[in-house]
Amino acid sequence: MAVLKTKRSSNKVPKSRKQILDAAAALFSQHGFDATSLREIASAVNMKAGSLYYHFESKEALILEVLNIGIENIHQNVQNRISSIPENSPFSLILEEAIKGHLEALLEKGDYTSTNIRNYGQIPISIQKLSLDIRNSYEDLWRELLEEGARKGEIKPGVDLKILRLSLLGMLNRTIEWYHEGGLSVDEIAIDQARFFLVGISSESS
């Protein structure tokens, strides 16, 4: 299969290209990959479907770029959050901050990110693969975060870090299915979810 080129001629980013990406991200995240037509995306930026092909090689190349931007955004956001607290902060604080960063990018900032979380599983596998590296790099951030918590003894010995990471991120990513504006705030949710994983809900002293 030919590599999907992105038709970005130089390093300056034309205006309409970003507008197309924005519109595509919004529509993909709302209605999904298959249910969103290029005509809808084009219409959202006052264009005709055929014109999109000047900027993107195909519908798949378009969503691929949306997916990648989504991961980059959330990665950056979590990174920034973690960097904003003092070094050698306790693991509990780092975790809470990382969770806040993840949820914030997903729920508030994020058509690109939510497109990724929602649609990654339903796009052609050939396209998924092209997004794997950038995706793994974000997962590595969490892997290292948890490993450090374990190394410093702030995570109980015996905890399976892989199940932990997948479960934690799973919980976070699924919030997109029930979060709605005007309801619970992102911070409320983040704090509670951090607490669940840190100290649990049981009132018994273990």
Added chain:
Amino acid sequence: MAVLKTKRSSNKVPKSRKQILDAAAALFSQHGFDATSLREIASAVNMKAGSLYYHFESKEALILEVLNIGIENIHQNVQNRISSIPENSPFSLILEEAIKGHLEALLEKGDYTSTNIRNYGQIPISIQKLSLDIRNSYEDLWRELLEEGARKGEIKPGVDLKILRLSLLGMLNRTIEWYHEGGLSVDEIAIDQARFFLVGISSESS
């Protein structure tokens, strides 16, 4: 909108009808609602697309039935699990059993259930609504389970039961994105996930 009738003439269930449902559930859960054509489903049971209309009124009526069966299956499975342990068991045991039942139905038994978890958000809203009652009834099971845990004092006071329920079920439902046969067993995952929510991962005494 006309109510979707199901074309089930009596209470005996014809063989091919179930075969169609099975095939549809398998394909929907793998490729999603939009990406699965009636031709594919028909082909999987050695039929032609048009023939499906003898059994189902539309593609939407077909997935609606798959969705409903999925919820019924998981509801039943969790219910059975809970009933299988002694009454007045501690909350921690009840929770672990419910989690096992949920994951088992989702990951092992479950094309119908996984179709539901994966596709509910991407089918037409008019169809979602037709599945709401049966869906809420399953959510009620969890609501009551957690409320009882709180009433009996086995859940810390102050825990927001709604965020708890949505977070817990979110974690469970997302396992479908990373579980694969031959890897971690369902029971391993269930036990770990129950522990995360019950006592947390922190080694510090809170």
Added chain:
DNA sequence: GATTAAAACTAATGATAGTTAGAATTTTGA
């Protein structure tokens, strides 16, 4: 074996999808 009902097929319809080639338009830069 004839009659009826059930089940599946054939072949078409209209809608919509992604995509493309070439013409028209707008923007840019000398």
Added chain:
DNA sequence: TCAAAATTCTAACTATCATTAGTTTTAATC
């Protein structure tokens, strides 16, 4: 101002989709 480059549009093409009407085949019943 004018030519070249960048951008968008027009108008199709092919493919595929859900759906339907009418026909044929299979199964059941008497």
